[in-house]
Amino acid sequence: MIDPVLNLLLQDLRQSSEHALWLVDENIPADLCPARSGLPVVGNRFDLIQALRARGWQAQFSDFDLSTRADGSLQRIIYRVSKEKPVVHYLINQAARLLQQDGELILLGDKSEGIKTYSRKAQQRLGGSREERKQGSAWRAVLTRGNHAGEALDDQEYCRLRPLELDTGAPYLTKPGLYGWNKVDRGSAFLLEQLPAMLGQPLPLCGRVLDLGCGFGYLALNACDASTKLTCTDNNAAALYACRENLAHRGLRGETIASDAGRELAPGFDTILCNPPFHAGFGIEGDLTDRFLEQTRRLLAPGGSACFVVNLHIPLERKAQGRFARIRCHADNGHFKLIHLSQAR
Template identity: 30%
Template sequence: MSFSTPMGQLLDRQSPAIREGEWLIAPPLDEGLLNGARQRIWSLDHLIAEVWRKHGHEVVEGLTPPENMNAALLFWPKTMDLGRWWIDQINAHCAPGSTLRVVGEHHGGGKRVPGELEARGMSYQRLDNARRCSLYQTTTVAGEAGEHWSRFEALDLALVSHPGIFGHGRLDDGTGMLLEVLPTLEGRVIDAGCGDGVISAWLARQGAEVTAVDINHLALEATRRTLEANDLKGEVLPSDMLEAVEGQFDAIISNPAFHQERHVSIDPARKLIEQASKKLAPKGALYLVANSFLPYMDLMKKHFGRVEVLKETSRFRVYRASRR
């Protein structure tokens, strides 16, 4: 196998690294495993799940845990609270005494794994340490999945959030600025990259027919809960930006992600802008907020006849793009 990430390279030192079908991999991060033995994986990311599925692996996608978990390999996420959620899920749905291995980067929270295991009464041993990563082995204990959902108030809305969602537990400043200048919108609208559902709820409260999309199943569930908490309605579905939606829309609204791990990537926004130009009704518009340093103006001008900046600060710009 060929591993490009430090955690994968550490695993490759094991012999064999991962036997076919022996481990449930959660969440799958290392593309070096894709073309190897057929694996069983649990992913909260719709896009990653699709990639693994196309490579012939057994994929469990979403928040419902897989059945018959007997041994699990956990790639420790960068968000500590999300790592805690994963440990609690595995303990709750594996028979006590099942094998659990946890691999994590030291600067990504991996050094804190032993403390999290000890806090749950899980004895462990460190199997390996290299590439600024560590691999631990423990056994599961009886436990509850826990209540990791939280609620907060913003813009006279009750918002539901969860670790691993963009802007967890607070209203993002960029999203707040976008909603300040967003006009009252009617008809069919899309919230692309819905997060905790604040944009969806804002639009639905105005009377728009809302479709909310995201690749993160935690975000999708948060948006469903946010809409329900405010007695609002909307369609919520997993989609790589606008790939899964059908028909034309009167408006598309987004605060697109631009980080992949620790790197800046405008690929999600590029995909959204390209798709939006084909999904908008003739008089429709794309409303997008982004950090000021991101090069979106030229990209939007390639696909739209008219692009304007509705508001700008030293940190953010709100764009409106339409066919004319």
């Protein structure tokens, strides 16, 4: 059943207007409604943008890059708030620039997503009026662009890559807008620590290596060197940007490719490393798990190895049955488990 926030969103999308823009994030289903003529879409999730294009939407995949749009060029912006505060603040700031006087920013969200706070902040930023409507736990706020915009919200310099020292090695280039951007994921650190024993070979890895769901590239940067034939892929535009810059900064030769769980890649990888995005906002039992495993099965070369790290409650071994010749739990540390998957030669 469609949730109340999406019901409100659907009503706004059905009222197409000129000089409007729809901003989409991970919390929007691709099949929400057929395309509306003249309503462009910008989003940072590759699978969603691809699906929207297939339904006829004029959809652009980017890290919410709105720089080519002129100041005061829009009458309406529709946006269901994202899960991360810097993203929301950044897009509200962009709305203050892009909306013409008396133009409307329509914010939608659940009360638990902070929509009421974002609504108040957006009114201060846009300098106009605010109207709110409640439907169960869902809220719809209409903010108008006034004569004098307020001070910019703190978006943590959303567009800027910055070097962070996250471990004892060289700094990593990272930014808001990708999961775990300002820390080393504990699961990834566990996988990297155990990787030589898991594969029975020292680092760096040789042959064709895929970092599946690469984020800013932590696994690839630490498991590979300049001799590795490396490919990194992710669904998130911010992750791809950060990973590409990290590879260049460290002197690693590798491709960074936007893909839906690896669907767009050609097979033949000797090693696949994966810390899937099974955190808040992503399913653990259904489609996403199956997509990662099915693409791993397709992409892995005969005799190759796939090394996954997942939370203990993820039923990865059960779902891998029938897809791989060998399935082995290498280790667990009470929080994460390491699963080794391989095919016969």
